[in-house]
Amino acid sequence: MGRVKEFDRDHVLHQAMLVFWRKGYEATSIPDLLAAMKLSRSSLYETFTDKETLYVEAIEHYKRTxxxxxxxxxxxxxxxxxxxxxxxxxxxxxxxxxxxxxxxxxxxxxxxxxxxxxxxxxxxxxxxxxxxxxxxxxxxxxxxxxxxxxxxxxxxxxxxxxxxxxxxxxxxxxxxxxxxxxxxxxxxxxx
Incomplete structure (x- = not known):
């Protein structure tokens, strides 16, 4: 049985959105995202698959907010x-x-x-x-x-x-x- 995720998805998406917004997609690194989102590398990849998918979700989050x-x-x-x-x-x-x-x-x-x-x-x-x-x-x-x-x-x-x-x-x-x-x-x- 997998570990239960212990973070608020909207909150971490908001943090990722701010990093992408500030730095742009190309200049944003995975360590930048991990630091802002306060997630482990495995949690980031389990939840969002990759940087590109996270970026798309961050843009969608931006549109909603x-x-x-x-x-x-x-x-x-x-x-x-x-x-x-x-x-x-x-x-x-x-x-x-x-x-x-x-x-x-x-x-x-x-x-x-x-x-x-x-x-x-x-x-x-x-x-x-x-x-x-x-x-x-x-x-x-x-x-x-x-x-x-x-x-x-x-x-x-x-x-x-x-x-x-x-x-x-x-x-x-x-x-x-x-x-x-x-x-x-x-x-x-x-x-």
Missing amino acids: RQSKRDLLTNAKSAREGIRAYFERHIAAAFDEALPGGCLVTNAATDMDSPDEQVRKLIQDRFESLERAFYELLERGQQTGEIDSSKDIRFLALLLLNLNHSINVVAKVNKDKARIVDMMEKVIEML
Whole structure:
């Protein structure tokens, strides 16, 4: 009979997520993960099989724990309010010193030279899902007359997706939060 696991899976996944988020997949070593997760090598491999599987699970954990920001788009009373609320929370997180820089998904997309197919699919799904959430909110805005019907909301949704990911990258190298907030306001004015 095998030994009963004596750790909280969500907690150790959260610790692994933070290491991958801070260092990236390539630079994260198994000893880094073992130290952060406070697991033995055998427990790590018995539970997660290998580093790649753990990475995929860490990205899934990230998606689950960061969903509330997306809900700001889905539950918004108006397009502009929803987009502003989303980006205000997004910018606050991007500049939060208690969190690793940027966004785990953006980092994953930019850090891996040739991402594994499963990781690439996760990233692609995340990008498409966010673009779709922006599009649906903009579409509601057009239906209510808040967004001019002549605006190309497919283009605007893609622009907002790119703004989202560029904030993650810029926040890692330029700590001028006011400049990013100003950029967000200018984009909202375009709507």
